[in-house]
Amino acid sequence: MTKRVHVETRINGREVDFLCEPGQSLLEVLRDQLHLTGAKEGCNNGNCGACTVILDGRIVDSCLVLAPEVEGREVTTIEGLAGPEHLHPLQQQFLEHAALQCGICTPGLIMAAKGLLDQNPAPTEEEIRLWLAGNLCRCTGYDKIIRAVQAAAQQMEARV
Ligand code: FES
Numbered sequence: 001m002t003k004r005v006h007v008e009t010r011i012n013g014r015e016v017d018f019l020c021e022p023g024q025s026l027l028e029v030l031r032d033q034l035h036l037t038g039a040k041e042g043c044n045n046g047n048c049g050a051c052t053v054i055l056d057g058r059i060v061d062s063c064l065v066l067a068p069e070v071e072g073r074e075v076t077t078i079e080g081l082a083g084p085e086h087l088h089p090l091q092q093q094f095l096e097h098a099a100l101q102c103g104i105c106t107p108g109l110i111m112a113a114k115g116l117l118d119q120n121p122a123p124t125e126e127e128i129r130l131w132l133a134g135n136l137c138r139c140t141g142y143d144k145i146i147r148a149v150q151a152a153a154q155q156m157e158a159r160v
């Protein structure tokens, strides 16, 4: 039997520790052990972006990150985005622009968009489209998603 690994990390601003198999993915641990089911399993091989989370400020496909790799690091999932009283502007604008249908891609898209706005608060439409190219959506046709990200960027800029 494989020896389990003890991992200490921070998730959504909280100290968290868990035991996992050395080959287990971060996505598996988030969903199955920590009950953070916002990150979705689509392809499980790095192609769809449904599992996107932020690791030390960079977006990653959590299906491709080994859970032991987050030792001592900072993970943000969709569950960590909203404040106590308000949705994050991206969440708000996805709702207002009806930028989702089945919703499977939505947490990943929002986390990827957050990664973009964190480093580029006023992206062009082309920059948004390029940045989100790794996040697949089978339902919306993408336009509403792009509009939602643009509106969120404007809302965030207006707050500063
Ligand atoms: S489930 Fe991770 S990229 Fe598709």
Ligand code: FES
Pocket (backbone or CB within 6 Å): 099, 100, 101, 102, 103, 104, 105, 106, 136, 137, 138, 139, 140
């Ligand atoms: S809303 Fe269904 S896959 Fe994007």
